[in-house]
Amino acid sequence: MHAVGVITEYNPLHNGHLYHLQQAKQQTGADCTVVVMSGNWLQRGEPAILDKWTRAQLALQAGADLVIELPVFFATQPAHLFARGGVELLTALGCESLVFGAEHPELDFGQLMAAFPNGREAFKQYNATYATLFNAALKTATGQALTKSNDMLGYCYYVANQHLGGHLKLVSIQRQVADHNDAAIHMSQFASGTAIRQAALTGNWSAVAKVVPATTLAQLQQQPLVSWADFWPYLHYQLMSTTVERSGQFDQMAEGLEYRLREMAQSATSFDDFLTRVKSKRYTYTRLQRVATATLLQLTATEVQAAQMQNYLRVLGFSPVGQAYLHQVKKELTLPLYTKMSKDLRLHELALDYRAGRVYELINHQTQDLYRRPLMIENAPK
Amino acid sequence: MHAVGVITEYNPLHNGHLYHLQQAKQQTGADCTVVVMSGNWLQRGEPAILDKWTRAQLALQAGADLVIELPVFFATQPAHLFARGGVELLTALGCESLVFGAEHPELDFGQLMAAFPNGREAFKQYNATYATLFNAALKTATGQALTKSNDMLGYCYYVANQHLGGHLKLVSIQRQVADHNDAAIHMSQFASGTAIRQAALTGNWSAVAKVVPATTLAQLQQQPLVSWADFWPYLHYQLMSTTVERSGQFDQMAEGLEYRLREMAQSATSFDDFLTRVKSKRYTYTRLQRVATATLLQLTATEVQAAQMQNYLRVLGFSPVGQAYLHQVKKELTLPLYTKMSKDLRLHELALDYRAGRVYELINHQTQDLYRRPLMIENAPK
Known part of the structure; x- marks a missing residue:
């Protein structure tokens, strides 16, 4: 077969x-x-x-x-x-x-990969936060994005x-x-x-x-039907009860973001409101949602990397x-x-x-x- | 004054x-x-x-x-x-x-303290779990409990x-x-x-x-008016999302109790139901409630002792x-x-x-x- x-x-x-x-x-x-x-x-x-x-x-x-x-x-x-x-x-x-x-x-992905400068190394460092950087480099090298x-x-x-x-x-x-x-x-x-x-x-x-x-x-x-709105009370509680030392260890957390999450969570009234308050040019909504998921599930970067x-x-x-x-x-x-x-x-x-x-x-x-x-x-x- | x-x-x-x-x-x-x-x-x-x-x-x-x-x-x-x-x-x-x-x-507390065998040392080791032991020793030494x-x-x-x-x-x-x-x-x-x-x-x-x-x-x-029932959803979530390695570090947790808490929380329907399921001869309700508080507030024994x-x-x-x-x-x-x-x-x-x-x-x-x-x-x- x-x-x-x-x-x-x-x-x-x-x-x-x-x-x-x-x-x-x-x-x-x-x-x-x-x-x-x-x-x-x-x-x-x-x-x-x-x-x-x-x-x-x-x-x-x-x-x-x-x-x-x-x-x-x-x-x-x-x-x-x-x-x-x-x-x-x-x-x-x-x-x-x-x-x-x-x-x-x-x-032609093969062509893109071959043309991309330091293809493998750059790819390994790839992170959603840097999607723009990644595409800029790709465009310079190949004319495509x-x-x-x-x-x-x-x-x-x-x-x-x-x-x-x-x-x-x-x-x-x-x-x-x-x-x-x-x-x-x-x-x-x-x-x-x-x-x-x-x-x-x-x-x-x-x-x-x-x-x-x-x-x-x-x-x-x-x-x-399940959506983020259902989990907001738990995420809110988690951000109110955890230390920044601990939340800083959660998967995909960016440096300093743990402080921003806690501060914004304190007065947020819903998950959407929370995301809007936390959003800045530096982070995409998707990235923030992934960090929120890691926080909710208390997934640390260390355990995620070990499991991978x-x-x-x-x-x-x-x-x-x-x-x-x-x-x-x-x-x-x-x-x-x-x-x-x-x-x-x-x-x-x-x-x-x-x-x-x-x-x-x-x-x-x-x-x-x-x-x-x-x-x-x-x-x-x- | x-x-x-x-x-x-x-x-x-x-x-x-x-x-x-x-x-x-x-x-x-x-x-x-x-x-x-x-x-x-x-x-x-x-x-x-x-x-x-x-x-x-x-x-x-x-x-x-x-x-x-x-x-x-x-x-x-x-x-x-x-x-x-x-x-x-x-x-x-x-x-x-x-x-x-x-x-x-x-x-006469002075008399009790003086009569209690190894008073200070025993007192330092005193723990709510051992209230019975403590009183038994006191009774032997002083006739009072x-x-x-x-x-x-x-x-x-x-x-x-x-x-x-x-x-x-x-x-x-x-x-x-x-x-x-x-x-x-x-x-x-x-x-x-x-x-x-x-x-x-x-x-x-x-x-x-x-x-x-x-x-x-x-x-x-x-x-x-606030009571434990209000916090049960958060405690439940905390016990579902934390690792036993971490909950084992929470203040006043007894060895092995972290497994029992998680297991009992999974099917409990309320805080009272949870406590009843967790209760055993080994732990008083008060002790269990204190452990639940430490878990809810994510207070580790280390940080509590340092703060004290x-x-x-x-x-x-x-x-x-x-x-x-x-x-x-x-x-x-x-x-x-x-x-x-x-x-x-x-x-x-x-x-x-x-x-x-x-x-x-x-x-x-x-x-x-x-x-x-x-x-x-x-x-x-x-």
Whole structure:
């Protein structure tokens, strides 16, 4: 069997994702589609609107054969680390290709990487705060810039794959949404995740129904919808009770930012109000949200970096094809495979994901790890 | 001018406290009554029902001339440390005597201390968990036991005063409430704080009115009433997001208790439910509540112990007599005197009290330290 991989967040799974999944199979002719998906905390530093089990089920219903959780210590990171985590998992599973959507699929990432001055070194230092610097350097060297988020992710996949031995064939396809940040749902079967979440949180179901599969619509209507607003009281409390010495150790905290966060939190009235108060030219909203996530989850830079050295394959669900594929590659996996949260794993290897799940449960009220087994879907729909 | 001191919590100030204040003046003939009072977090490991400013005002209205805050790192401690913090403050202020209520004022604490085997050493190791052991040893040596909480506190005042040079004359008076833990309000002008808080929280104002001054009744009816139930979501979140390595460092945590707290918190539905689940023969409720307070405030044993070495006089309020007394002793104070929370003090000397106040503000919604100045009362009532 041959497998194709995709790296996703599915927040929530919409028609654009469905198209992406279908293209992945069609363009590669693979027998098995592997989906690496963020858990309950996402790359832009926010909680997922639906929990990881619901989103894994939607992925299986949409045609995925195997859903693997991207651990929180990669899922809540800047693009290059998010990409590294995902590429590592697909490589460990023996996938042959990685299909991703880009705003400009015609970009030649190899050329960009080769042309970029001190490519590898600059990339290693890359940090979301310096996206502008990074692009300025790229533009000087190549005349091109990666201003679109999925172009940038594509580049990061390319670089990560090169660093990890180049086992994956990278296939870029045209994204079906003009702009990831486009907030409105237009007269189309495609809309951005942002627009869909906003419509769902305000109960605008007719708008949502146009742009997501029926399965997603049903889950959005049945499940608790989670957003940063729900966690604001906890973040507020955390910033009021922690020392700046400790919050300075949280992941992705910039020097001095811990003082600003605490000061602004004291009088903020909501998460949005807090973000607006903290925002300055120096930090993007995404960066601030990621720091807020690390603060909420009390993730220190030290523990995140240590965990990133020990990636693993956590199975959230599979179809019969995915099960057969897992059986086929089981003996050649280059990372440990976990299908349940044992007591030992909770305390050690899976501790950060377990913690991330416990905090999510405070709002979601559904067990995220304890007693959960991978979802099994009998027959994937056509 | 001569000053008498009392060490209090006033949670809330009731007729028993009023009697105590009057007796303190009468029995010593002092010109000035100094009240050392816990801030927003108390010795039994719980938030005060009314904030420290409201309680300080009630104390001034009840005849106190000077109200000094007992810092959180002494206020939330076992009896011997609570006593040490309070005695240290009264001594630093040059008070001549300390008047306290006891269930058995006839006890000869000097005799007890002298008879207790390895008195000082055993006392230093004293810990609420070992109250039973302590009393067993005392009973063997002296035939007496300190089973009542105010007798025990009295003994702790005695020992602390001896350790600090014996500057205070200790005067014990008969407590007017049979049992501090007595939950019901009987046909009397006196009731326990526990009974009064319970009546206030359930709106039983006719019962409250019988046993507190009119000023206290009015404040209880006007101010937000705070209890552990309000902080449960934050404690729950803290226990879900912290590592056991970190929670193991919180003040008064017993070895292994951090695991039990986290496990029990996961499925607990309220603070009371949580305490019931955690309770075992090994820990008293009071001990568990103090550990919960340290966890909520993220107070580590290291920072508490360091702070205890640097006690200070934080003025919450005074009458004209108190102001004159402060002026009289100002140059001979043996501890620093603070009347406002400057930026430097917030970050250093007063950091723990500031943090304790910020967390209390999450529920109370009234600034506890920033921009607050000592209360001044013009003329104390007769």
